[in-house]
Amino acid sequence: MSEMSNEIFSEICKIVGKENASMRKLDREVYSHDISPLPGVFGLVFDTLPDIVVRPGNSQEVSNIVKVAYKKQIPVIPRGAGTWGLGGAVPAFGGIVLDMTRMNKIHSIDKDNLCITAEPGVTWKKIDDFAAKNSLGLGAYPSSAPAATVGGWLGTGGVGLGTYKYGGAGDQVRTLEVVLPDGRIIETGFEKVANNSTGFDLTRLFVGSEGTLGIITKATIKLRPKPKSTNVFAFDFSELEDACMSIRKIVHSNLRPWHLGFFDSDHYRFLNLTENSKFTCDFKIRLIIVFEGEKEIVENECNICKNIIEKCKGREVDKEETIKCWEERYYEFRAKHLGPTVVPYEVFVPVSGIKEAIEQTEKLAKSLKLTIGIGATLCDENTVALMPYYFSDESKVVRFLSHLSFTKKLADMSISLGGHPAGLGLFYAPFLAKRANVLELMTDIKCALDPKNIMNPGKLIESSTRYGFNIPPFAFRAGLEMFALASKILPRQEIKMVENKEGKET
Numbered sequence: 415m416s417e418m419s420n421e422i423f424s425e426i427c428k429i430v431g432k433e434n435a436s437m438r439k440l441d442r443e444v445y446s447h448d449i450s451p452l453p454g455v456f457g458l459v460f461d462t463l464p465d466i467v468v469r470p471g472n473s474q475e476v477s478n479i480v481k482v483a484y485k486k487q488i489p490v491i492p493r494g495a496g497t498w499g500l501g502g503a504v505p506a507f508g509g510i511v512l513d514m515t516r517m518n519k520i521h522s523i524d525k526d527n528l529c530i531t532a533e534p535g536v537t538w539k540k541i542d543d544f545a546a547k548n549s550l551g552l553g554a555y556p557s558s559a560p561a562a563t564v565g566g567w568l569g570t571g572g573v574g575l576g577t578y579k580y581g582g583a584g585d586q587v588r589t590l591e592v593v594l595p596d597g598r599i600i601e602t603g604f605e606k607v608a609n610n611s612t613g614f615d616l617t618r619l620f621v622g623s624e625g626t627l628g629i630i631t632k633a634t635i636k637l638r639p640k641p642k643s644t645n646v647f648a649f650d651f652s653e654l655e656d657a658c659m660s661i662r663k664i665v666h667s668n669l670r671p672w673h674l675g676f677f678d679s680d681h682y683r684f685l686n687l688t689e690n691s692k693f694t695c696d697f698k699i700r701l702i703i704v705f706e707g708e709k710e711i712v713e714n715e716c717n718i719c720k721n722i723i724e725k726c727k728g729r730e731v732d733k734e735e736t737i738k739c740w741e742e743r744y745y746e747f748r749a750k751h752l753g754p755t756v757v758p759y760e761v762f763v764p765v766s767g768i769k770e771a772i773e774q775t776e777k778l779a780k781s782l783k784l785t786i787g788i789g790a791t792l793c794d795e796n797t798v799a800l801m802p803y804y805f806s807d808e809s810k811v812v813r814f815l816s817h818l819s820f821t822k823k824l825a826d827m828s829i830s831l832g833g834h835p836a837g838l839g840l841f842y843a844p845f846l847a848k849r850a851n852v853l854e855l856m857t858d859i860k861c862a863l864d865p866k867n868i869m870n871p872g873k874l875i876e877s878s879t880r881y882g883f884n885i886p887p888f889a890f891r892a893g894l895e896m897f898a899l900a901s902k903i904l905p906r907q908e909i910k911m912v913e914n915k916e917g918k919e920t
C-alpha cells in the first residue's frame with residue numbers, strides 16, 4: 415500500500431464514509447474479476463486487482479471521487495453486477511473500482527409521460543416489477559434482468575428480450591445523468607420528451623461506451639402500458655433451412671412480435687443433463703415467439719404467424735413444454751456446471767446470412783473440438799444476435815486458452831457475413847483495428863472527453879496490458895490463431911454429467 419494510495423483512500427473515505435470504501439486484499443480480489451473466471455495466467459498480462467473499492471451513495475459522491483481521481487490521474491472503473499463477462503468492469507491496470515450497486519433507488523415514476531427515473535445500480539427486473547404495480551412495463555430488458563443493472567446494460571449497449579419490438583438498451587432511454595471524467599455532472603436529454611433535433615445525441619454517445627467516457631448516475635427509462643394479452647408459442651424444425659426460411663418470412667411480413675428467438679436442440683440436451691428437466695430434443699431448431707398487446711390483435715397476429723411457420727414445416731410445441739422453455743429465459747447458462755465453465759460469445763449477423771452463420775459456427779466448433787450450444791435473438795428485421803456458448807475449464811490453462819480462438823474465428827465469420835462482434839471490453843479492442851477510421855474517431859472522442867485517460871482506461875479502443883503497452887492487433891490475431899491450432903491438436907474436453915436431484919447420474 416503506497417503512501418499515495420493511503421492519502422487517496424482517506425480522501426475517498428471522507429467522501430463516502432469509511433464503511434463504503436475498502437483497500438482490504440479480499441475485497442479487492444472479489445472485484446478483480448467478473449462473472450467469467452479467468453485463469454491466473456491472465457494476471458501476467460492485465461493487473462485486474464483494483465487498489466481501492468468504493469460504493470458511492472449518490473451522484474455528488476461519484477463526482478467528488480472522480481475529481482480526486484482526475485487530479486491524481488488514477489483509473490476509475492464503473493461496475494454494476496459484473497455479469498457482462500468481457501472484463502469491462504474490472505481494471506486493466508489497477509485503480510478505483512466504483513461499485514454502483516449501492517445507488518439502487520427508484521426516484522420516481524411518471525405515469526402520464528410513461529417513464530421512470532432510477533439510479534444506475536437498480537436491476538432491470540426491479541424496474542419492471544415496480545412499473546407493473548402501476549400497470550406499466552419495460553419495452554425491453556436483458557435476459558439477465560434479475561441481476562443486470564441499469565448502468566451495466568446501458569454501458570454495454572446490449573440487446574435483449576423485447577428488442578425486436580422496442581429496440582436495444584439505448585432505445586429505452588429518455589435521458590441520462592452522467593459524471594464526466596473531470597467530475598462535471600451533465601444531463602444528456604429530456605425526461606418527458608425525445609431528444610430530437612437538439613444537436614449531437616449525447617445519450618447515444620454514452621450508451622455502449624462501456625464506462626470509458628463517463629459514469630451513468632441516473633437514467634430516465636421509457637415505459638409502456640402493460641400489455642392486455644401476452645401469447646408465447648414455440649415451433650420445432652427438423653431442418654435448419656426451414657427454420658431460417660420461417661424467420662425470413664416473419665421479418666418480411668408486417669408482424670411485430672415482442673420476442674423472436676431460438677435455441678438449437680443441443681442447448682436443451684445440456685439442460686437435461688444438469689437437472690431433472692426433461693425437454694424434448696427431437697428437432698434441430700426450436701423457435702420461440704411472443705406477441706403482446708390488445709387481445710384481438712394478439713390473437714390475429716399469432717394466427718398469421720403460425721400460418722407462416724406451418725408452411726415452412728414447423729411443428730408447434732405443446733403448451734406445457736413451451737411454458738417450460740419460456741421460464742428458462744432468465745437462465746440461459748444454467749448448463750454451466752457441465753463445463754465447469756461456460757463461455758458465451760455474441761456476434762451480430764444479417765438475417766439473410768443466418769443459415770450460413772449457424773453452419774459455419776457448428777463447423778468451427780467441430781474443428782476446434784468444442785462442445786457448443788447455440789442461442790439467438792432477432793434484434794430487428796435485419797439483425798440476429800447469435801450467441802453460441804462453449805464448455806471449458808479455466809483450471810486447465812492451456813486448453814482454456816486454446817478455446818479462446820473460437821471467439822476470434824466467430825468474430826471473423828460475423829464480419830465476413832457483413833456483421834460484427836458484440837462488445838469489446840478488456841480483450842477485444844483489436845477487433846476494431848480493421849475499421850481504422852472508426853477507431854481513430856473513437857480515440858479522438860475519448861481524448862476530448864477524457865484527456866487524462868482515467869475513465870475505465872485500457873478498454874474498448876485499446877486492450878492495455880499492465881506494462882503500459884497495448885496488445886498490438888497482429889499479435890492478438892497471431893496468438894489466437896496459435897491457440898486455434900492447439901485446440902485442434904489437444905483432445906476434446908468432455909462435458910460432465912451431474913447428479914440429478916435424486917442423486918442418480920443423468
Ligand SMILES: Cc1cc2nc3c(=O)[nH]c(=O)nc-3n(C[C@H](O)[C@H](O)[C@H](O)COP(=O)(O)OP(=O)(O)OC[C@H]3O[C@@H](n4cnc5c(N)ncnc54)[C@H](O)[C@@H]3O)c2cc1C
Nearest residue numbers: 494495496497498502557558563565566567569572625630
Ligand atoms: C444468464 C445471462 C443472460 C444474459 N443476457 C443478456 C441479454 O439478454 N442481453 C445483453 O445485452 N446481455 C446479456 N448478458 C450479459 C450481461 O448480463 C449484460 O450485459 C448486463 O446488462 C450487464 O450488466 P451488469 O450490471 O452486470 O454490468 P457490468 O458487467 O458490471 O458492467 C458492464 C459494463 O458497463 C460498464 N458500467 C457499469 N455500470 C456503469 C455505469 N453506471 N456507468 C457507466 N458504465 C457502467 C462497466 O464498466 C462495464 O464496461 C447476460 C448474462 C448472463 C449471465
